[in-house]
Amino acid sequence: MSEDSTAAAPIVGIDLGTTNSLIAVCDARGPRVLGGVASALMPSAVRYGSDGEVCVGARAKLEAAVFPERTIFSSKRFLGRRAEEMRAFSSAQSVPICEGPRGLAGFAIDGKCVLPQDVSGAILRELRLRAEAELGVPITRAVITVPAYFDDAQRQATRDAARNAGLSVARLVNEPTAASLAYGIGRGTQAGERVVIYDLGGGTFDCTLLEIVPKDTEVESDCFQVLATSGDTALGGDDIDRAIVEHWLAGSTVGSISERMQLLEFAQRAKCALATEVRVDEVVVCNAIAKALSLTRAELDSIVAPFIERTLVCCRRVLADASIAPKDIARVVLVGGSTRLVRVRSEVAKFFGREPYLALDPDRVVALGAAIQGAILAGDRRDLLLLDVLPLSLGIETVGGATAKLLMRNTPIPSRASEKFSTSKDGQTSVKVHVVQGEREFIEHCRSLGTFHLTGIPPMPAGIPQLEVEFLVDQNGVLSVRALERRSGVAASIQIMPSFGLTEEEAAKMDADSITHARSDMRRHRLTDLRVHSTLDIKWIAEALARVRDALDGAYVADLEQQMVRLTALCVEAEHTPDTVDPEEFSKLKQALDVSSVRVHEVAIAHSIRGGSIL
Ligand code: ADP
Numbered sequence: 001m002s003e004d005s006t007a008a009a010p011i012v013g014i015d016l017g018t019t020n021s022l023i024a025v026c027d028a029r030g031p032r033v034l035g036g037v038a039s040a041l042m043p044s045a046v047r048y049g050s051d052g053e054v055c056v057g058a059r060a061k062l063e064a065a066v067f068p069e070r071t072i073f074s075s076k077r078f079l080g081r082r083a084e085e086m087r088a089f090s091s092a093q094s095v096p097i098c099e100g101p102r103g104l105a106g107f108a109i110d111g112k113c114v115l116p117q118d119v120s121g122a123i124l125r126e127l128r129l130r131a132e133a134e135l136g137v138p139i140t141r142a143v144i145t146v147p148a149y150f151d152d153a154q155r156q157a158t159r160d161a162a163r164n165a166g167l168s169v170a171r172l173v174n175e176p177t178a179a180s181l182a183y184g185i186g187r188g189t190q191a192g193e194r195v196v197i198y199d200l201g202g203g204t205f206d207c208t209l210l211e212i213v214p215k216d217t218e219v220e221s222d223c224f225q226v227l228a229t230s231g232d233t234a235l236g237g238d239d240i241d242r243a244i245v246e247h248w249l250a251g252s253t254v255g256s257i258s259e260r261m262q263l264l265e266f267a268q269r270a271k272c273a274l275a276t277e278v279r280v281d282e283v284v285v286c287n288a289i290a291k292a293l294s295l296t297r298a299e300l301d302s303i304v305a306p307f308i309e310r311t312l313v314c315c316r317r318v319l320a321d322a323s324i325a326p327k328d329i330a331r332v333v334l335v336g337g338s339t340r341l342v343r344v345r346s347e348v349a350k351f352f353g354r355e356p357y358l359a360l361d362p363d364r365v366v367a368l369g370a371a372i373q374g375a376i377l378a379g380d381r382r383d384l385l386l387l388d389v390l391p392l393s394l395g396i397e398t399v400g401g402a403t404a405k406l407l408m409r410n411t412p413i414p415s416r417a418s419e420k421f422s423t424s425k426d427g428q429t430s431v432k433v434h435v436v437q438g439e440r441e442f443i444e445h446c447r448s449l450g451t452f453h454l455t456g457i458p459p460m461p462a463g464i465p466q467l468e469v470e471f472l473v474d475q476n477g478v479l480s481v482r483a484l485e486r487r488s489g490v491a492a493s494i495q496i497m498p499s500f501g502l503t504e505e506e507a508a509k510m511d512a513d514s515i516t517h518a519r520s521d522m523r524r525h526r527l528t529d530l531r532v533h534s535t536l537d538i539k540w541i542a543e544a545l546a547r548v549r550d551a552l553d554g555a556y557v558a559d560l561e562q563q564m565v566r567l568t569a570l571c572v573e574a575e576h577t578p579d580t581v582d583p584e585e586f587s588k589l590k591q592a593l594d595v596s597s598v599r600v601h602e603v604a605i606a607h608s609i610r611g612g613s614i615l
C-alpha cells in the first residue's frame, strides 16, 4: 500500500464489548458510528460452522438455539485468562471450555481448541469489513477499548485479536476514558476534576473514577488517570431479562429451551420499550398454552431495584477506595445499554447528587470516544476538544416554524438562558419542544438537535399557561434543555451534544448563509409573528363579541368585524403567499384592531365581573 493511501485511511475506533461490539470513525463529518442505524450494534456472537464457515453478529445470535455447541458468546470474558479460572463460567457457555497453550482458556469445537483471541478477532474482522464497505477505503489501524481493570495478559490478548483481524492497534484505550473523550472531558481547563463512569452493559457492571491530570503528565490517553475501579462481572442487562422471566413464571417451570429463549427475548424487548412507554403487552406461547404477558414501568422498577443497589455498592467502594465524597465528583457519565433504564438514571442521579451525562447514546459513547482518540492520534481533529464558545446559536422552534434563539453564537461557555412562552391552542395539554441550532430565522434552515414533549399541562385557554424553557450549556458543551409549566409545575428535559456531527465547514456555511439571507429571513419572521399574534387577537375578540354583542353599538360592531375580516385575509395571504404581503401594512392593520378592540374587551370584562364568572 502506498504512503498516500495509508494517510487517507482513518484510524477507526472500536468498542469490543462483551455483549455488543461497534465501530466508529471521526472524520471531517465528525464522530459517528458506522454500520447504519439498525446494524450498528453488532452482537458479540460467533458461530464456527461444520463447513468451516465463520458467522458473526446478529445471525449467529439469532441461530444460537439451533447451533448451541458451535456458537460462542462473551469471548471477551476469556481473553488472556487461564482455563482453570474460567471453569466457573463454563455453565453459562453452551460450548465446552478447553485448555489451550500455556493453560489459557479456549473453546472446544470439532475437537479443536479455539482461542478467545480468534473469536474476538473474527468480531473485529467483521467490523473492519463493514467499515471498509461503508467508507470505501482500506482500514489498517484502530483504537480499541478495553475495561480499565484489564491486566497485561488481557490487553495482550486484545492486541492478538486485532492482529488476527488484520488490524494494528494504534492504542488500547480504557473504556471509561473513551466515554469521557466522547463528551470532551479532559480539556486543559478541567485538570484536577474527578469523573465517575457508570457502565452497566449486558453482562457486566463497571464503575471507574478518573482524575483529569495536566496534559504534560505521562499517563494514558494524555490526561486521564484511573483513581479507583470496581465492578461486578456477573451483573448486567441479561440478569435483568432473566429476573423478568422469573417474575412472569412466578415459580412455575418452562418446558423447552426454545420457549425459555422466547420468553427471554420478549423480556428484553419489554424492558427496552419501557424506556419510553409505561406498559407493554404481548401474547406468547408457553408450555403449549397461549399466555398474555405484560410488564409495567412500576413492575420493572421493582425488579431492577436490587440490581441497581448492587451497582451502588460498587460505586460506594470506588469512592471509599479513593477517599472521595460524592460531592467531589465533577461529572457522572452513563455508559452501557442498561443505563437507558429510567430507574437507573434516577437512582444514579440521586446517589451522586447530580444529573449524569446522557446526551450521547450510552451504548455508542465508548466507540465514539475511541474514534475521537483515533482522529487525534492521526492528527486530524485536535479542534474537537477545544470548544470555548458556542459555534452557532441555540434556540427552539416557535409557532409557524420560526425560531427563538436563547443562546447566541459566540457566547462563552458555560452559559445559561431562559425564556417564557405560552400555548397557541385552547386546552392544549402538551407542547413540543424542538431544539435547533443555527443563525437562520426558520427551522428548515437550522440544524435540528432534538425534540421532547412537555405533557400533563392542565387544559387552559391559549396563551394562559406559563411555559419557561431553560438552556444550560456546561463546560463540556453539553446542552441541557428544561421546560417547565409554572402554573402546574410539570417539567420535562433533554440533554444534547450540539457539537456532534457538526463540522467546522458546516458551521461556517450556516453562519455565512445567515448573513446572505438576513433581510428575507427577518421579513418572514416578522410576518410569522404578526400572523400568529393576529390570529390569537381575532380569536379573543370574536369570543368577547359573542358574549357582549347586544351591549355594543351596532356601527362599532360592524366596523370591528370588517377589520377582523381584513386582518384574517392578510393572515391567510401571509401564510400562503408571503411575498405579496407588505409587513408594514399588516402591522398597521393589526395595531388599528388593537385600538378598536379595547372597547369590546372592556365591556366583556365588566360583563363577566357582574355575572360573577371571573376567577
Ligand atoms: P456490553 O458493553 O456488555 O457489550 P451494551 O452496552 O451493548 O453491552 O449493553 C447491552 C445491554 O443493554 C443489553 O442487556 C440490553 O438488553 C440492554 N439495553 C439496551 N437498550 C435498553 C433499554 N432501552 N432499556 C434497558 N436495557 C437496554
Ligand code: MG
Pocket: 017, 018, 201, 336, 366
Ligand atoms: Mg460496553
